[in-house]
Amino acid sequence: MASVTTRLRNRRTAGMFAAAILVSIFAGYIIQASLRPGAEFNFDSILFFLVVGVTLGSIYAVAASGLVVTYTTSGIFNFAQGAMGMFLAFVYWELKINLGIQTLVALLLTVLVIAPIMGALIERVLMRRLTTAPLVSQLVVTIGLMLFLIGLAATLWDPNQTRLVGTFFGTDGFNIGQTFVPWYRIITVVVGLGLAFGIRVLLYRTRLGISMRAVVDNRELAALNGANPGRTSMFSWALGASMAAFAGIFLAEELSTLSIETLTLLTIDAFAAAIIGRLRSLPMTYLGGMIIGLSISFQANFFDWSGRWTTASQAVPTIILFLALLFLPQARIEGRRIGKVIAPRIPTIKRSLYGFAVLLITVFILAGLLDRPDVRRVALALGTAFVMLSLIPLTGWSGQISLAQITFVGIGAWATFEFAHGVGGQLFGFTLFPPGSPWLLLVAALVATPFGILMALPALRLQGLYLALASLAFARLAEFIIFDQPEVFGGEGRRIENLSVFGHDMTKEFKINFLGLNFEQDAGFLITITVFFCIFGLFVVWLRRGPFGRRLQAMRDSPAACATLGVNLLTTKLLVFALAAAMAGFGGSLLGMLAGSAGTADFQVLQGLSYVVLLVVGGASVVSGALLGGVLFQSFPFLVEKSGYWWPLVWWQRMGTGLLAIGIGRNPEGIIPDASSKMEEKRHKRQALATVSPGTQAVKESEG
Numbered sequence: 192m193a194s195v196t197t198r199l200r201n202r203r204t205a206g207m208f209a210a211a212i213l214v215s216i217f218a219g220y221i222i223q224a225s226l227r228p229g230a231e232f233n234f235d236s237i238l239f240f241l242v243v244g245v246t247l248g249s250i251y252a253v254a255a256s257g258l259v260v261t262y263t264t265s266g267i268f269n270f271a272q273g274a275m276g277m278f279l280a281f282v283y284w285e286l287k288i289n290l291g292i293q294t295l296v297a298l299l300l301t302v303l304v305i306a307p308i309m310g311a312l313i314e315r316v317l318m319r320r321l322t323t324a325p326l327v328s329q330l331v332v333t334i335g336l337m338l339f340l341i342g343l344a345a346t347l348w349d350p351n352q353t354r355l356v357g358t359f360f361g362t363d364g365f366n367i368g369q370t371f372v373p374w375y376r377i378i379t380v381v382v383g384l385g386l387a388f389g390i391r392v393l394l395y396r397t398r399l400g401i402s403m404r405a406v407v408d409n410r411e412l413a414a415l416n417g418a419n420p421g422r423t424s425m426f427s428w429a430l431g432a433s434m435a436a437f438a439g440i441f442l443a444e445e446l447s448t449l450s451i452e453t454l455t456l457l458t459i460d461a462f463a464a465a466i467i468g469r470l471r472s473l474p475m476t477y478l479g480g481m482i483i484g485l486s487i488s489f490q491a492n493f494f495d496w497s498g499r500w501t502t503a504s505q506a507v508p509t510i511i512l513f514l515a516l517l518f519l520p521q522a523r524i525e526g527r528r529i530g531k532v533i534a535p536r537i538p539t540i541k542r543s544l545y546g547f548a549v550l551l552i553t554v555f556i557l558a559g560l561l562d563r564p565d566v567r568r569v570a571l572a573l574g575t576a577f578v579m580l581s582l583i584p585l586t587g588w589s590g591q592i593s594l595a596q597i598t599f600v601g602i603g604a605w606a607t608f609e610f611a612h613g614v615g616g617q618l619f620g621f622t623l624f625p626p627g628s629p630w631l632l633l634v635a636a637l638v639a640t641p642f643g644i645l646m647a648l649p650a651l652r653l654q655g656l657y658l659a660l661a662s663l664a665f666a667r668l669a670e671f672i673i674f675d676q677p678e679v680f681g682g683e684g685r686r687i688e689n690l691s692v693f694g695h696d697m698t699k700e701f702k703i704n705f706l707g708l709n710f711e712q713d714a715g716f717l718i719t720i721t722v723f724f725c726i727f728g729l730f731v732v733w734l735r736r737g738p739f740g741r742r743l744q745a746m747r748d749s750p751a752a753c754a755t756l757g758v759n760l761l762t763t764k765l766l767v768f769a770l771a772a773a774m775a776g777f778g779g780s781l782l783g784m785l786a787g788s789a790g791t792a793d794f795q796v797l798q799g800l801s802y803v804v805l806l807v808v809g810g811a812s813v814v815s816g817a818l819l820g821g822v823l824f825q826s827f828p829f830l831v832e833k834s835g836y837w838w839p840l841v842w843w844q845r846m847g848t849g850l851l852a853i854g855i856g857r858n859p860e861g862i863i864p865d866a867s868s869k870m871e872e873k874r875h876k877r878q879a880l881a882t883v884s885p886g887t888q889a890v891k892e893s894e895g
Contacts, residue, residue: 235369240492241485246376248484249383250441251508252477255464256390257434262470263394264427267318268656270333273458274340275432276439277451279306281348283440284356284449294359302436310432311425319424321856326655327592328859331807334800335852337455341797342845344451354449356440379441386434387477394473399426452797460508462660466515479515483508506671513664516649516657536867543732543814547725550818554721558714567785568829570717574782576821577724579806580814581774583731586803587811588740589767590747592655595646595662597799598669599772602642603635603779604789605674608685610634626688627784632723635780636773643772647765654750666796674791684790687783690716713785720781727774728814743767804852810861819863823851 258272269275282305286297317336321329348354364373394400402423438458443449446457460483467479486507494504538546557569578600585591611626624631649661674680692715734740742763746753753760783789805823810816827844834840858865 236492238367238370240488242370242372242376243491244485244488245481246379246441246484247445247487248481249380250438250445250480251461251464251483252480253383253386253434253441254438254458254461255468255476255480256387256473257431257438258461258465259468259470259473259476260390260394260434261428261431262465265314265318265322265424267321267329267333268470269431270330270459271336271340272431272435273455273461274337274344275306275309276435276442276458277454278340278344278439279309279432279436280356280439280443280454281344281354281449281451283436284354284443285348288354288356294357298440301440302433306432306436307429310428310430313432314425314428315421317853317856318428319421324856325859327586327590327807327811328856330592330656330659331804331852332856334804335849335855337849338797338801338804339846339849339853341451341455342842342847342849346842346845348449348451350451355447356443356449358444375444379444382437382441383477383480386437387473390430390434391473399423456796460512462663463508463512463515466512466519466657466660469519479511483511486511502671502675506668509664509667509671513661513668516653516661516664519653519657536871537735538732540729540733540736543729546815547728551718551721551725555718558717559710561711563711563713564832565829566711566713566717568825570713570720570785571782572821572825573717573720573724574778574785574821575802575824576818577720577727577781578775578778579802579809579817579820580724580727580731581771581778582803582806583811583814583817584734584740584743584767585771586806587813587816588735588743588747589764591650591764591767592659593646593662593768593771594659594796594799594803595666595669596771596775596802597794597796598646598666598673599639599642599775600779600782600799601669601674601680601789601791601794602639603776604687604783604793605679605685606635606638606776607631607780607783608687608789610638611688625691627691629690629692632777632780636777639772639776639779640769643768643770643775644765646772647768650764650768651761663796666799670791670795674794680789680791682791684788684792686788687786689787690719690781690784692719716785720785723777723781724818727777728817731814739766801848804848804855807861808851808855810863810865812860813863813867816861816863824848 254272254276258269261267261269261272279301283297283301286292286300287294290297292300313336317332321332324332358373358375359378360374362373364371364376366372392400435458438461439454442454442457446453461480463483464476464479467482468474468476487504490504490507554569554573558566561569578596581599582593582596585593585596610624610631611628624634646662646665649665650658653661675682735744742753742758746758746760746763750760753763779789786793801824802820805820806817808823809819827847831837831840831844855861860868
């Protein structure tokens with residue numbers, strides 16, 4: 192047994208090192224191809240590179256240190272750290288520019304008053320009840336908080352308005368040789384060093400710091416030794432929010448202008464520094480921040496990003512994150528997870544057929560009653576639900592948290608175009624896949640499958656949070672390294688023809704003399720998507736009732752028990768990732784045909800996070816949860832349009848996804864499984880009352 196385990200571990204390690212070497216070689220090729228011709232490495236150029244690199248490194252180190260503080264003291268990885276920094280940077284702008292408060296006062300109010308209050312409230316209202324929640328609930332709530340803050344910022348501050356935040360001491364500074372060093376960068380570096388040193392002393396040299404670290408290990412035991420777990424945790428989140436504010440403000444100074452999405456995503460790049468510090472070492476975290484900052488500065492000063500690699504520079508922190516995750520120590524195989532888990536009732540095939548028949552009939556009637564814009568909205572809801580359906584075996588059953596599903600959707604959309612016009616358009620003068628051909632759906636699924644297997648490689652040794660971060664890095668890399676390539680989407684996107692079945696364009700209007708229904712444009716496409724959803728939904732139900740579905744569920748409940756019983760975890764993970772990617776590619780092809788075009792902007796990571804969040808809200812382990820998630824996703828713009836852009840619903844459109852995700856902390860299994868469980872409990876109570884004798888029942892009712 193030991194020898195088998197050793198061979199398995201060695202095989203995984205060798206695979207990860209091979210993957211790391213491939214990524215490094217690919218990064219080296221990009222670097223070699225992008226090195227600026229005639230770049231001079233002299234004293235002034237190197238000094239300027241160091242000044243900018245150390246400044247950026249200090250910013251990333253501060254952001255990552257705040258993330259490490261909250262994680263080591265609460266056990267919750269805060270995906271919203273970047274959004275908190277972004278939001279507080281806007282608060283600083285509001286105080287300094289809009290209200291005209293003096294710069295230092297505005298900074299102190301933001302960092303020492305507003306940020307700590309914000310962090311303490313987040314801990315008290317949201318995070319305290321998540322300490323014993325499943326990992327997926329913790330991640331979804333923090334991702335929901337990130338989406339909520341992004342929506343709130345867009346509501347309070349018009350994203351289309353340009354905002355200049357200014358810098359400390361304006362343009363003042365001093366020269367070292369020919370290099371000008373502004374004072375605001377010196378301030379950034381000094382504050383970063385001071386915060387790193389101060390937090391280190393706080394955590395390891397004070398009673399409060401010891402309490403902060405003790406609370407995450409055992410809250411009850413820490414309380415018995417005189418610590419106040421609630422107050423200590425609130426202080427940790429208040430401190431983390433203050434550090435997020437520092438990072439957001441300093442980063443806004445470097446960018447000169449405030450941008451909601453840019454600030455959020457750039458601060459997310461600090462995740463790499465936190466992983467280099469293994470989420471516990473502040474000195475290593477600071478070193479990780481320096482590595483990111485110096486890497487960004489080096490490529491900005493000595494590389495010429497043009498042509499196909501124009502946007503590749505934005506992927507540098509993500510590459511560092513991916514490599515840092517690959518070189519993490521091998522995680523132990525987890526045992527059974529403790530906590531209340533609602534096991535949803537597995538429907539029979541017959542019951543599922545009834546449900547899908549009702550769905551098909553309902554959609555058929557809607558297709559004949561609704562006008563074209565509403566028909567397209569319902570079709571988009573079903574297409575989105577189809578993509579969410581692909582996550583059910585992966586996340587809902589096996590517990591493999593993937594944030595990269597949107598990447599496989601994009602690959603499916605690209606394959607639909609490419610095999611209709613590019614490599615598959617003509618073969619020996621014969622049109623193999625005509626534009627709009629249904630066979631392109633299967634081609635898209637096949638093309639996406641190898642990418643799913645590639646994403647599965649980190650899952651062979653990473654689990655839980657680290658796997659979620661690896662998939663997030665994979666999705667971010669795909670935006671710049673894959674989708675932005677001129678052979679894929681480039682900067683213009685691709686035109687994708689409508690689906691055609693037996694020579695009939697499914698977006699054309701057609702009439703059926705049945706119940707007076709008139710099917711307008713896109714009605715046929717809506718019915719087609721519904722049919723595909725029902726077919727694949729039935730396949731998912733069949734899969735869950737079979738041995739593979741039981742194996743996935745067992746792997747989620749206890750990977751250690753599966754390994755003990757001889758289940759091949761490697762093969763199982765590869766298969767489920769391949770299946771999820773294939774289904775997502777199929778869904779991407781459907782969505783591309785429905786939209787008529789596809790581009791990089793359609794497959795960004797924030798869009799993918801919304802898919803995952805709303806699936807978990809609906810219920811990640813049931814087909815009806817995916818259907819509800821798709822309906823919720825499209826309900827926001829639908830309600831806004833129908834209300835005439837009524838401002839409460841506009842606000843709900845911007846913040847609704849985040850609020851729904853935040854609420855899932857109270858119901859980690861989702862709306863559908865929870866409602867089903869409550870109905871089942873009521874049914875059992877009625878059955879129990881029915882079996883009680885009439886006299887006893889009367890006594891019970893009178894006592895009640």
